[in-house]
Amino acid sequence: MRNNNTVFGSDPVGKLLLQQAVPAAVGILVLSIYGIVDTIFVGRFVGSIGIAVITVVLPINFLISSVGMSIGVGGASIISRAFGDNNFPRAFRTFGNQIGMTLILGLIAVGAGFVFLEDILKLFGGKGEVLEPAKEYFSVILIGIPFLAWAMMSNNVIRAEGYPKAAMYTLIVPAVCNIILDPIFIVWLDMGIRGAAWATTISYMASAAFTLWFFVFGKSIMKVKPSWFRPDLRIAKEISALGAVTLARQGTVSVLAIVLNNVLFQYGGEMGLSVYGIINRVLMFANFPVLGITQGFVPIAGYNYGARLKDRVHFAIRLALRSSTAIAFCIFLVIMVFTSSLVRVFTEDQELISQSIPAMRKTFLATPLLAFSLIGSAYFQAIGKPKPALLLALSKQGIFLVPLVILMPMVFGLEGIWYAFPMADTGAAAISYFYLKKGTDAL
Numbered sequence: 099m100r101n102n103n104t105v106f107g108s109d110p111v112g113k114l115l116l117q118q119a120v121p122a123a124v125g126i127l128v129l130s131i132y133g134i135v136d137t138i139f140v141g142r143f144v145g146s147i148g149i150a151v152i153t154v155v156l157p158i159n160f161l162i163s164s165v166g167m168s169i170g171v172g173g174a175s176i177i178s179r180a181f182g183d184n185n186f187p188r189a190f191r192t193f194g195n196q197i198g199m200t201l202i203l204g205l206i207a208v209g210a211g212f213v214f215l216e217d218i219l220k221l222f223g224g225k226g227e228v229l230e231p232a233k234e235y236f237s238v239i240l241i242g243i244p245f246l247a248w249a250m251m252s253n254n255v256i257r258a259e260g261y262p263k264a265a266m267y268t269l270i271v272p273a274v275c276n277i278i279l280d281p282i283f284i285v286w287l288d289m290g291i292r293g294a295a296w297a298t299t300i301s302y303m304a305s306a307a308f309t310l311w312f313f314v315f316g317k318s319i320m321k322v323k324p325s326w327f328r329p330d331l332r333i334a335k336e337i338s339a340l341g342a343v344t345l346a347r348q349g350t351v352s353v354l355a356i357v358l359n360n361v362l363f364q365y366g367g368e369m370g371l372s373v374y375g376i377i378n379r380v381l382m383f384a385n386f387p388v389l390g391i392t393q394g395f396v397p398i399a400g401y402n403y404g405a406r407l408k409d410r411v412h413f414a415i416r417l418a419l420r421s422s423t424a425i426a427f428c429i430f431l432v433i434m435v436f437t438s439s440l441v442r443v444f445t446e447d448q449e450l451i452s453q454s455i456p457a458m459r460k461t462f463l464a465t466p467l468l469a470f471s472l473i474g475s476a477y478f479q480a481i482g483k484p485k486p487a488l489l490l491a492l493s494k495q496g497i498f499l500v501p502l503v504i505l506m507p508m509v510f511g512l513e514g515i516w517y518a519f520p521m522a523d524t525g526a527a528a529i530s531y532f533y534l535k536k537g538t539d540a541l
Contacts, residue, residue, distance in 0.1 A: 123390020125269030166247025170254030172341025182404025194326030223359025242299030474530030
């Protein structure tokens, strides 16, 4: 049996990285544009409180959906290495176990979300005027979470199979749907923040429908066959161990959100939450090329590691680091020069604009170092080594950013929160460089 990703072991690495990274980056870019458009509509037609609501709910949303993402990443690592070793039955059993785990855990997570809805929102900083609209928004978003979890799991499997364009569509489909539905629900139907939530939920459903179509009718050899669903404890454990890296990373991001949103509310009130809401949207947009290269790098590294082609793995590491660092530096320059224009896209509120411009410049100071922490964690996850992958995944948010966000404002006030970000990026990059240097001959 021949799968589409056999070229990972033979074609030039540079060509492969470009073929894999560009669709991944485009998908993330379109998804980021959706996030920006969504925030623009909410900011202009709901108000600054609407931006604060999205800031509170977004990390909760992705924490729950990261169940599917972590299962996808963990399983994709096994699938890539299995294809590299020509072990197709193992790849098929892995996919079947991924499906069962995603559906069961996704539904459990959503049920818990509905039961503890208000408590969760308060924990993540949904206080004061933000709480009631956040409850309205989150209760609708929860309906779409199982669909998002399925789509995120499927996205990683499709990329591991060697279909980067199809993986790209899993991100483009919901983004385009949301961009179309936002003005309909928020403006035309005058549904406000609830309209934004329904636009997002329907978009998640559209993404899940596309991936299901690809497995059933598309080019994928990963057909949805009941015979593959038989639980395999060894495979489930390996999926869980490798996927725990992604889940822990997103869990740490959510812990950060709890700390950050509460500290922002303490030192800056609702306005502080709104400022970070704008910064966070630009952050998603600014990171898309580096994230694209990282996602494109993972199946190449995993396949060649499984095929025992050490030199190709090391060359892929060097190329991914150099190209993503160069691009990140260019993005850094753009943000520093056009900060005011970027902020004004989201809001006409002059106070919000005046606070967001300096905060954004401080937050993005260490953007050129982003590649090391992302590529480092992705490499160890791709080759099936969860411990170093977990350490590197947690280094930015867990080791550095959470403590800094707590301590820095005690001395420097609200400005200390913004300076915590470049300090954390620098520390995470240093740890990742050390581990890559120690664990490979690539640097």
